[in-house]
Amino acid sequence: MGVAVIGASMTKFGQRDAWLGELLSQAGEECLDDAGVTPDDVEHLYVSNMASGEFEGQTGVMNLLAHDLGLMPAYSERVDQTSSSGGAGIYEAWQSVASGASDMTLLVGGEKMTHKTTGEATDIIASITHPTEYKHGVTLPSFAGMTARHYLERFDAPRESLARVAVKNHKNGVDNPNAQFQKEITVEKALESPIIADPLRLYDFCPITDGSAAMMFTTEEKAAEIADEYAVVSGISGATDTHVVHERDDPTIMGGVVQSSKDAYEMAGLGPEDLDVAELHDMFTILEFLQLEGIGVAEQGTAWELAMDGTTAKDGALPINTSGGLKSKGHPLGASGVAQGVEIYEQLVGEAGPRQVDAETALACNVGGFGNCVITTIMEAAE
Amino acid sequence: MTDAAPDGQYDAWLDAIEDDEGYYLVCANGHGWLPPRRICPECRSRDLSEELLPASGEVTTHTTITVPTPQFEDDAPYVTAVADFGPVSITGMVRGIDPEDVEIGTVVGIEVGERVTTGDRAVVFRPR
Numbered sequence: 001m002g003v004a005v006i007g008a009s010m011t012k013f014g015q016r017d018a019w020l021g022e023l024l025s026q027a028g029e030e031c032l033d034d035a036g037v038t039p040d041d042v043e044h045l046y047v048s049n050m051a052s053g054e055f056e057g058q059t060g061v062m063n064l065l066a067h068d069l070g071l072m073p074a075y076s077e078r079v080d081q082t083s084s085s086g087g088a089g090i091y092e093a094w095q096s097v098a099s100g101a102s103d104m105t106l107l108v109g110g111e112k113m114t115h116k117t118t119g120e121a122t123d124i125i126a127s128i129t130h131p132t133e134y135k136h137g138v139t140l141p142s143f144a145g146m147t148a149r150h151y152l153e154r155f156d157a158p159r160e161s162l163a164r165v166a167v168k169n170h171k172n173g174v175d176n177p178n179a180q181f182q183k184e185i186t187v188e189k190a191l192e193s194p195i196i197a198d199p200l201r202l203y204d205f206c207p208i209t210d211g212s213a214a215m216m217f218t219t220e221e222k223a224a225e226i227a228d229e230y231a232v233v234s235g236i237s238g239a240t241d242t243h244v245v246h247e248r249d250d251p252t253i254m255g256g257v258v259q260s261s262k263d264a265y266e267m268a269g270l271g272p273e274d275l276d277v278a279e280l281h282d283m284f285t286i287l288e289f290l291q292l293e294g295i296g297v298a299e300q301g302t303a304w305e306l307a308m309d310g311t312t313a314k315d316g317a318l319p320i321n322t323s324g325g326l327k328s329k330g331h332p333l334g335a336s337g338v339a340q341g342v343e344i345y346e347q348l349v350g351e352a353g354p355r356q357v358d359a360e361t362a363l364a365c366n367v368g369g370f371g372n373c374v375i376t377t378i379m380e381a382a383e
Numbered sequence: 384m385t386d387a388a389p390d391g392q393y394d395a396w397l398d399a400i401e402d403d404e405g406y407y408l409v410c411a412n413g414h415g416w417l418p419p420r421r422i423c424p425e426c427r428s429r430d431l432s433e434e435l436l437p438a439s440g441e442v443t444t445h446t447t448i449t450v451p452t453p454q455f456e457d458d459a460p461y462v463t464a465v466a467d468f469g470p471v472s473i474t475g476m477v478r479g480i481d482p483e484d485v486e487i488g489t490v491v492g493i494e495v496g497e498r499v500t501t502g503d504r505a506v507v508f509r510p511r
Contacts, residue, residue: 120452123452123453123454126452135504135506136474136475137451137455137458137461137463142448145446145447146445146464147444149487150487194449196449196450197448197450198446244417245474246472247424251443
């Protein structure tokens with residue numbers, strides 16, 4: 001059964017006073033309105049969230065949301081796939097409709113993080129690494145530092161190319177009213193910012209963020225009946241790679257990205273050359289290069305050239321992260337993959353405002369851990 | 384995760400390194416892994432045996448952490464590295480060298496050290 005997306009929403013990302021339940025409710029309510037759907041219509045509810053227990057001492061958030069939105073007796077479930085919980089939620093929502101189990105599925109992703117110190121939040125996130133790594137002070141930023149050093153030295157890529165990813169995504173974020181940062185930065189500013197995990201500096205990292213995002217899924221048949229504009233999920237897949245990062249044969253190849261995108265292309269009957277726009281998981285600038293190579297847009301060791309020559313800019317041949325990416329929009333763990341879906345949906349139905357590009361086919365790649373688990377989604381504008 | 388609680392095969396592995404008898408696990412097809420490991424993820428073999436770790440490895444990549452988590456507050460700045468010991472790669476902390484002098488290719492030995500902040504044991508690489 002073909003699956004369509006008929007509505008999307010997101011809250012303002014950033015430092016929010018509201019706690020998770022309130023953020024989820026806000027995005028959920030706005031998504032109901034955007035889709036023109038009443039709470040009675042919703043049969044399944046999925047809540048993408050990585051760590052509400054660790055961040056807030058609150059578990060069972062899907063039950064909280066089902067009640068807050070008046071969705072009872074809809075089926076509800078929380079989806080945790082670390083940083084790719086949002087993408088995994090898209091996969092679950094797609095499955096629920098494609099299988100015939102639900103005719104109307106609401107997906108809401110969210111995380112509340114900023115009430116913790118940077119160190120505390122980094123430690124909660126670091127707990128997703130393998131114990132043999134976690135015990136040695138490995139954090140997600142340290143993986144990024146080690147991978148970036150390896151990539152830059154091996155492929156003779158200039159340090160500036162990473163800064164250009166940050167500059168591009170910050171520039172895109174200026175046009176996103178829901179982005180945490182709506183401020184341009186310069187290459188010089190990025191290159192002179194404090195070192196966090198060398199060779200990476202402050203502006204190579206996404207911020208710690210509160211926020212929520214939501215999408216409404218239904219059958220293509222129903223979408224054609226009730227929606228003026230909608231998008232179709234034409235390809236979707238998830239894949240895993242080694243949990244221990246040092247066990248990978250090549251640290252610059254994200255196996256989960258390669259496999260999930262290959263499967264998603266096959267399902268959609270498309271290839272990388274068909275993409276008009278994409279949202280990639282730029283939790284760290286280096287990840288944008290690894291994913292461009294993983295999804296087949298660039299050969300291994302060459303994606304840095306696309307940041308240097310403007311190919312991935314909003315006015316380039318393949319705009320990447322028109323939303324501002326995790327880098328400037330922010331990264332509320334469980335919400336991020338859903339927010340990627342929101343951006344490509346809005347691009348496909350022509351609702352992206354000043355960020356709008358000409359797009360019929362779009363891809364979102366949501367990465368969990370340091371590539372431990374990945375979801376790739378391809379959506380197309382309905383004909 | 385509580386470091387105070389014993390961690391089965393992993394702690395036994397650290398004990399062995401402390402006794403200069405560090406080992407890795409290898410399956411019938413020669414795929415090397417660190418413990419704990421019951422099944423070879425590569426070929427699904429369950430026939431794993433212990434082999435002695437080579438005396439030294441080479442740093443394949445490294446980073447210096449200047450913004451630590453609370454558990455490593457007093458350790459920072461510290462160097463985390465992946466070292467290639469032939470059949471296996473290992474993640475650990477590099478000590479006994481100025482962080483700025485660590486390079487890809489630096490030859491290191493493996494030992495067990497203490498984390499400054501918590502006193503917990505950790506794998507330490509030291510230049511040879």
